[in-house]
Amino acid sequence: MSRMARLIDITRCTACRGCQVSCKRWNQLAGEIGAFTGSYQSHDDLSPGRWTMIKFYEEKKPGGEMAWHFRKATCMHCADAGCLKACPNEALVREENGTIRRIEENCIGCGHCVQFCPFDIPKVDEVAQKMKKCTFCYDRISNGREPACAKTCVPRAIVYGTWDEMAALADERLAQAQKLYPDSRIYGRDELGGLGVIYILPDTPAKYGLPEDPSLPFTLGLWKDVVHPFGKGLIGASLAATGLAFIISRRNAMKLKESAKLEEGGYDDEQQKNG
């Protein structure tokens, strides 16, 4: 099967959030009724039980004009996937159709993938000790159906097809989008070896909470190539005491890093590279 992808054209999204409901319905995820966020956005971020959501971006343009854009946040199913490289336990695999698929029984909820996703997508269910994220409706697409979000999208802002088709459609959509939003651009076609989500953005990625030039830290390769085989061997030995301690220490280190990230207001991959 060819690599599949979604084209998400932000310039067409009307934020009806049918995709958000459709995702929960197909995957039978519970509603999570929270407090008012001060915006139309339902929650601050994705969660273990919320694999996609529309994020709202309100902008006052010079001259008093308004812009209001809506970005569907979801797993990008990257060609060069940080989560997959980071996973110590082969809980993530790349399927032929491009899905970065999670293997439930292998996932130990260590959260290493969280740290190395440039898009902040994976979320760890601390109670179940499992990471959760968009499955690209693997169960649907491997049976010839489109993902639930694409199926429900009324203004056809979400389109599903082979990666090549979507990459080509992006040009067509871009030409159309630029008539209304001259600064429109394609995002995801070239990033990280090509993402499984190709966006049409009305303006710079930073305006919609996306890194300008997503990359994976140098250390990730190191982990994968040098440290990981050692760790894997330990898990193979029925989680011998040392191995367990190793994983726990990784998680704690990661949590520290998470809180540091919150304080600083975000990661800087460059810093990690230079450091």
Added chain:
Amino acid sequence: MTNHWVDFKNTDVALICGSNAAENHPVSFSWLQEARDKRGAKIISVDPRFTRTSARADLYCPIRSGTNLAFYGGMINYILANDRYHNEYIAHYSNAASIIKEGFSFDPETGLFTGYDEGRRAYTDRTTWDYERDAEGKVRKDLTLQHPRSVFQLMKRHYSRYTVEAVAQTCGAPVDKLRQVYELFTSTGQVGKAGSIMYAMGQTQFTSGSQNVRCMAIIQTLLGNMGLPGGGVNALRGHSNVQGSTDMALLFHLLPGYMPCPTTGMPTLEAYNATTPPAPAYWSNRPKWIASLLKAWYGEAANPGNDFAYDFLPKAQAGKNYSHLALFENLYNHQDLEGLFVWGQNPVVSGPNSNMESKAVENLKWLVCLDPFENETSAFWKRPGANPAEIDTEVFLLPVTTFLEKEGTVTHSGRLIQYRWKAVDGPGNVRQESFILDRLVKRLKALYAGSDQPQDAMIKHLTWNYPDPLRSQTDFIDAVMREINGRNLSTGKLVPGFGALQEDGSTDCGNWIYSGMYTEELGNRTQSRVLDDPGGWGAHPGWGFAWPANRRIIYNRCSADPDGKPWSEERKYLWWDGARWTGYDVPDFAPTMPPDAPLGKKPFIMMAERESRVFAIGALNDGPLPEHYEPVESPTHNVFNRRQNNPAYFTGTDGAKSLGDVEKFPLICSTWRVCEHWHTGALSRNMPWLAELMPESFVEIGEDLARERNIGNGEMVELVSARGKARAMAMVTPRAHMFEINGRNVHQVGLTWHFGFQGLVTGDIANNLTPHVGDANTAIPEFKAFLVDIRKVTS
């Protein structure tokens, strides 16, 4: 709608005004996007705040709530002053060339047309709102449109006051934006172009709501946009079947198929038929439709000898208003009403001045509610602030199925009747409404079976011989649909359409406009799912059945010029081929009437003059030409004339008792909907996947007002009007505006009205704030513009 949903793909410019289509009618955007992709169409959003629709529009213009008439008046002036109208179209297809009687006038000093009686607050003499006729009774016309008393010249003078600058001051709109909107939309007056107006409750729910709709009809006529693909006046209705509900006369003043409700002033069928519009109006066939309706309802008991049992129909007291507003006022004042059936409604949340209407419900002896959930109306007795010990109303709550758990037809805004099949069974003992109705009628008929009282005959003789819905919903609905379609009673066969209905009692028909949906030849056409699209205009004539007669675009004769040729090759839709009208739709016209026949150039077949009435002859309660009046609660004075409010708006007995002024309530407020909730929220606030998307009631307020009142984003605020209070969360946003109105800054706020005290997510009822006054013609409440004040909740 005159057109239909798919037809939005054919438009060149869509004006979305008084509607938030992207949020509340998302499907429309699928087709608008196609218009944009394939035709380079432009979308205009005119709204008090910057909405999700505005976010996807090419052009956005803010206007203050309640100023649609000024906005449209300015558009009409722009069209007339800048020659943007379609000259040949209006000369032939509208009454613009007709000459109005001497004596008719409008005086900006009083803000009144001729014939007004101040004491009765009504236009009691409308004789001058009429055509001048020659000795033979023919309307005098001047096809050059130059006669000073021609409708065209009268309109030109009338709307000359609506300059862009004056409109901008009243609406608070930026002059340049307003001009851009007028320029862009009126560009569709060119031959080969078409513009569509899409509207919803942001046009209708005002004391001048009917006149707002009139404005749209006038503009679309002047621009030659009626009857063409991509044109039309398109109401985006608020519910998947609200078109069906009005077609079937769930309204106080109508019988099915928009026939008037009989009143005490029409005691006999002859008197009722005497109110029939004269030929050649197609309405002149009404006696056939009422006779067939009575035959459908009363069968053998209806015959020519007894006026087809016309006596059985209840008669409204002439001059009495039976609207929602009046009904609840009566109830509030302990009059007339003992019990109430409420189904498909939740008036405690959806009615205006909810404090008053909830209090009114306490006066009922009994209340029957049919709903999938215990909503605010069935739980009115335990609403916040009520003391259940003091309320004696007996409440019956009958749980009923949701739309997914029943089968039957729905009729959408495009007049398309589509059959839907049940997806799943309802839980437990939940019933479909048709079952409850069936059992209710059978019980009533049993109770009255032995009665000889004349007033009981209407129930005793009501025909009710449908298959038992408990045994088969499908068979029950099939029988009802056959009756609605109509039958030839001598052959027992279904009639092919309303043209076959008779006045002599030989046919029956439950709703003449639905006739043709179920025929011997084609079966139940509402179940048809053929996707063919001849011409590529999206008419899809084999998909479902559109009333009337499966026409997808009504007045479609207008798509051809007076000689029957398409106005342009680009918009070739219906034309005269030398022998008959042909094209891609069912002609809205006698199919073999040649263009040179006496009526061959007259497309508006329902009217006696068969023309679009840009000047409304005698028909409306508040004037033959739309004129701007301020909402009943307004922050400013009317600059277009000296009369502040609509001279005939509906006040009822209590409306005027609780009105506020700008000194005490300085903010303009409106109520609106969000995509994520549905109406009163009875369904969506009980559905976790929807409830999580919009968990709390919120009010959108601008940054200036937030600063002035020290309100932070996400804080709780309380809105106060002369009627009541409602708390909501503050959403501080640059999308909400401060308007400069006649030189003064006024803030506009607005809140969602989906919330109430029942369900998974709850909030104060927004309609605690809204006034109990209504439109001069329909008495629809003025939900969309009123005055409030705001304060931050600190305790």
